[in-house]
Amino acid sequence: MPRARLFSCWGSRLLPLLLAYICYLLLGATIFQALEKQAETQSRDQLQFEKLRFLENYTCLDQRALEQFVQVIMEAWVKGVNPKGNSTNPSNWDFSSSLFFAGTVVTTIGYGNLAPSTEAGQVFCVFYALVGIPLNVVFLNHLGRGLRAHLATLEGWEDQSKRSQILQILALTLFLILGSVLILIFPPIVFSHVEGWSFSEGFYFAFITLSTIGFGDYVVGTDPNKHYISVYRSLAVIWILLGLAWLALVLPLGPLLLHRCSQLWLPRLRQGCEAEKAPGKTYSPSGIQVTPQDFLIRRRGLGN
Numbered sequence: 001m002p003r004a005r006l007f008s009c010w011g012s013r014l015l016p017l018l019l020a021y022i023c024y025l026l027l028g029a030t031i032f033q034a035l036e037k038q039a040e041t042q043s044r045d046q047l048q049f050e051k052l053r054f055l056e057n058y059t060c061l062d063q064r065a066l067e068q069f070v071q072v073i074m075e076a077w078v079k080g081v082n083p084k085g086n087s088t089n090p091s092n093w094d095f096s097s098s099l100f101f102a103g104t105v106v107t108t109i110g111y112g113n114l115a116p117s118t119e120a121g122q123v124f125c126v127f128y129a130l131v132g133i134p135l136n137v138v139f140l141n142h143l144g145r146g147l148r149a150h151l152a153t154l155e156g157w158e159d160q161s162k163r164s165q166i167l168q169i170l171a172l173t174l175f176l177i178l179g180s181v182l183i184l185i186f187p188p189i190v191f192s193h194v195e196g197w198s199f200s201e202g203f204y205f206a207f208i209t210l211s212t213i214g215f216g217d218y219v220v221g222t223d224p225n226k227h228y229i230s231v232y233r234s235l236a237v238i239w240i241l242l243g244l245a246w247l248a249l250v251l252p253l254g255p256l257l258l259h260r261c262s263q264l265w266l267p268r269l270r271q272g273c274e275a276e277k278a279p280g281k282t283y284s285p286s287g288i289q290v291t292p293q294d295f296l297i298r299r300r301g302l303g304n
Helices: 002-057 063-078 095-106 119-152 162-195 199-210 232-277 292-303
Strands: none
Touching: 002 063, 095 119, 095 232, 119 232, 162 199, 162 232, 199 232
């Protein structure tokens, strides 16, 4: 009987959550379709028009030869070779780029613009991810837990003065704001400057990366017309790891900060509300409610 009751309670909670989840997916699909479908149609029509114009200008080619050339370009792109520029483009598998790829594997970002093409590389990638993904999760959890233990274990919180509590809350809030600026605001500015993106594009890339969505439409260090420093992508990996650790720290600290703010200010608000609801009562200096009758009785007792 208790098991059936527990299952019924679990089902009553799961069903609304499932319905909300499905509705959220349907809403997203509808909005994305409305925003992106027309642009996709325009791009597809433009591609077909350019193909026809190319064949008209180069009559020595036919449709089949052109499609074969496009297929070669597509295969090169899948293997990480940018078709723009020339053969002197920087390698996607030098040490810095390989380190960047390894970071996207263990963090499950997976941009999709680069993947191993050899059979040995694909097999190694599977086993590397099987070990690296749990290792990355454990590392980030321990790092976030250590930072929280260093920053948020305010010993004797209830025993401290109100001023000390307020100062600790302000310091924690300032820390969260500065960290967010260094992780979420400053890097997009740098990426926008180096890659030639707008700030909104840089911020979009930063969020898509740190959320481990990793569409691959924006990836640092892939423009063949730019000359990057050799450690540029390695620095991007370090930023990714720090950003993920920061999120692991911020997500639990946010509710903790709100909870301690409520502990600090809600009792005062509650006390004020109770005073308004009971106009026939007064308060002693210690904050204890005293009726006028009790006050007169105590005063007479002291006089006697």
